[in-house]
Amino acid sequence: MNTAPQINQPQQAAFSHDLYRAMLRIRLIEEEIAARYSEQEMRCPVHLSIGQEATAVGACAALRRNDQIISSHRSHGHYLAKGGDLKAMLAEIYGRVDGCCGGRGGSMHLFDDAAGIIASIPIVGSFLPLGVGAAMSYSYTKQDRVCIAFLGDGASEEGVFHESANFAALKKLPVIFFLENNQYSCYTGLSDRQPDRPLTDLARSYAMASEQVDGNDVIAVYEATKRAVDRARAGHGPTLIVADTYRWREHCGPNYDNDIGYRSMAEFESWQQRCPVTTFAARLKRDGTLSDAAEKTLTVELTAEIAEAFAFAKASPFPDPSTVTDHVYA
């Protein structure tokens, strides 16, 4: 079944260009975070999603502005793909008053209500039931909205994933469990943590729809997510999407860590050759959708936006220490 939207060629080209732009933007932002991290001005843990841009962008492209997402510790890509404010994100990582949390959360707690980003929660799996609860609120108030809960392969081992999946399927809630399988929980591979079977089998015990998709192919991710969104909007309940992808950098921090012994250089390089950003650029160029000149212009434009956002974040004041006890109770 292919329910991808029937759109004409110029529209399709514009859509593809938007997807490419969104992925490149995330890549450049996170590379800039990595480059500046050693300045020790971003004094909070950062979990970069470099290498995983297609999952965030493809999934969020299937959502409307008033749909919602919820994410984990590795949330930068999801936040940006859903339209989260870049300046508020960077100011938060810098611990400044203009941060989305006013400096109370850091990189692991990004949210943006206006863009439909409910929260990012750095306890693995902890955010999943909140996404289900958001979907329950749409059903209860009869709102035509969908929530994507992004999880990693590690979160699928948590009991709360199963509790959330069971309830979502039972109540046919409009929530999508989007599982980015980047193969590792910190430094432990999937085969050391789970028996060998397709992760999509997790959905079967809850009579839930599921799809396996190449997580480095942004169009494939978009189309799979669009099918899941259509099912959710039609009242057919949740879907588990399993998207295989790869985290290029270390679990937490700006560096590469292929030398410490938990994965091979050959494995890393094989995934790097499947880079979601450059492979999509090559595809667009083959199709004649993207020219070298347009790509260069786009990069210049994004680089300027990012530089301005970093300057904004660093110029933002620190929050007033006298406000530290505010908002303990509502």
Place this chain on the structure above:
Amino acid sequence: MPEQRVITAAQAICEATDIAMAADPSVIVMGEGVADPKAIFGTTANLLDKYGADRVVELPLAENGFTGIAIGAAINGLRPIIVHQRVEFCLLAMEQLVNNAAKMHYVSNGAHRVPLVVRMIVGRGWGQGPAHSQSLEVLFAHVPGLKVVMPASAQDAKGMLLAAITDDSPVVFIEHRWMHYVKGHVPTGNTPISLDGPAKLHSGDDVTVVSNSYLTLETIQAVEALSAAGVQVDHFDLRVIRPLNVTAIVESVRRTGRLVTVDTGFTTYGVGAEIVSRVMEQCCLQMKAAPRRIGLPEHPTPSSRSLAATFYARSPDIAATIAETVGLDAGRVAALREQLTAGRESVPLDIPHPSFQGPF
């Protein structure tokens, strides 16, 4: 003045829930057993018929998951009431309560609210043993961002539950199972009682006593006997464990110079430990006697009634401790203990004594 009606605390809790649901369609009830024939000891009786399964949501056995679901729904504007038949079941949901419910408002810099009520019941008696009878309020009260309420009367059960439901912060509402039976003159209608601190139950100048939950009922009996014996107690029912408001208690101790705490949980690191610390920080030099704490001993709740006989403090123990604090001689202490014990011998220790059913 027309005669006030008398209902039990369990009925009062059900009535408060009904009133809140009628007043606000965003209020929903969720839990294991909320829609079953037993209806959580009657505290959710008839709500399913009145409001339907969308608002009285029977849940799978997934305490952490459904607490997170309630938090997500609450952020989006619903006002869920979660019900646990025992405190221990909520231990499975501590991750959601501590990491998400308690922190969402703070970490979002005030943008998100979690108007969630988590009801849970402390079991006691009939051999329920170590995992069905714990009074673990301090686990919740340790965490900034949670409110923790423990009513001791039918009036407070209704009024404070109504206030908890309209509160925009997460409220842990702890009901002692033996408190459910207590009767009181409970006003009709939407009559919230603010969650701002203790209630003074008896005035006196000899000693300050702070009790909570079911043990407030035992303490009332002790205070009455002491009063007859000439010892006048300034007795507070704590009611709100967090945020802890000790202002009136400190003022009282400044006057009496004596303090006894009586709480339903373990003594060590307990509610009494916190109250004594707070009071000592402010009026240590005005003390006439060392403060005393009454709580549970250093072992789990045993099941057998023979092993459990000395586990719980009862009114004779409470009266004796207070009497010792004010310096009554051993003979008078023994007489008080005997007097209070005499009325209880006909009822086994592992079921609620009818003298505590009120109406209060």
